[in-house]
Amino acid sequence: MAEDVAGSSMPQDILNTFYSGENPLCVMQNLREVQGRKKILIISDQRLMYFEENATGMYDDTLYAFARIDSAVFHEGKKSAELKIADTDGAVLKIDWLLHEEAERVLLTLQSAMNDLGTALVSLDKRKSMFSGEEWTLKKPVDYLTKTVKSDAPPMTESYVAPILPKDEAVADEGGHELFEESGEPVCASAEREEMDQDTVRECLKALRTLYDNHVLTEEQYRKLRLPLLEMLDI
Template sequence: MAENEAGGSMPEDILNTFYSGENPLCVLQNLQESGKQRKIIVVTDQRLMYFEENATGLYDDTLFAFARIDTVVYHEGKKVSELKITETDGVMLKVGWLTNEEAQRVILTLQSAMNDLGTAAVSLDRKKSVFSGEEWTLKKPVDYLTKTVKNEAASMKQSYIAPILPKDACEEKEQELFEEEICGAVAADEMDQQTVIECLKALRILYDNCILTEEQYRKYRLPLLEKLDI
């Protein structure tokens, strides 16, 4: 198991959530809350990940691809902070056990990682009030997309690499890519296992970049999953 920054080790089912080549940049746990179920927040070079231990000893996860994060707001507290992470579809996660220093570390690491991977700069607005303390707001610009991620796996075939596209070309190019290349190959039963895996990766990148809706993502993903020998 990999050592984390809190001095413990990351559970196996959390390690299995990582992509090949994905690197954790910041790992924090609620170790100060003795006797409570374990909670872990991780910022990697590709996304933000949140894990909560359930009654079975396994972990429920909430995963935020950078392109699907809308805002992250940090509120300073007397003992612990409040961190609110909101996705582009309005879904929100509240984290209330980080210290102020830890929450600041998460948001600064996230801003740096999103800027490294993204096509547009992510802003961080800081305000300070005598009565309510500090408030930091990380805001993703509307034209933010993530670049193709480098990893240790074999390179995908050029025709299946997810494109970085301007907004006005997204829908047309997405339809062309999947209907002509992927859907055609699935229908003709021409895919080997490696190609299926490559297509699933490309499909996920398009979904994370908000080029595909969830309905489109599920529609294209199902016939690919049926091709896998699992």
């Protein structure tokens, strides 16, 4: 069983994950006490996001831009139900705490959001069998692409707000643009980190997320660079 979570009650580190202008359309949280730690599934107007609370009370995340989702299948048998979300690399995210009506809402919201942002229509098929139970399958067409992202997230250019990176870990964006000025300072700020205000830190977190979502940074690099920025927030 899950709960529809209002945006104002979401943990701050999850709220910090959102792009400026990104809107949650469907937010579900597990309620099973045996699960222990919280798990939250969010469909926004731009992405699918899955968060799982870790031992520190923070949240590990799995993020899918719509173009990365290959399929989503919910299967409900006589004894169990599971939603499987597969990405274009073959990895599968499994969610086993959604009931039928909750999974239906998630899939319908995901289909609508992907169709709003995509260049080709996503299908959602429903099949029911006396022996195998019920199955909903959302399938993205091969020619599916996303239109311009509906937000004011920073563009991938030299002038956008980039996260603070050590000089020996400098990376370039997909267009080959270096994320440092000629002086060697990060574009994000020329001052010391201690002097960064809260708005600057949040902009750096958003820019870091953009790099990760666009596969410029690996997950290990992203987590390493994100942690010190989170520690600078007054939360």
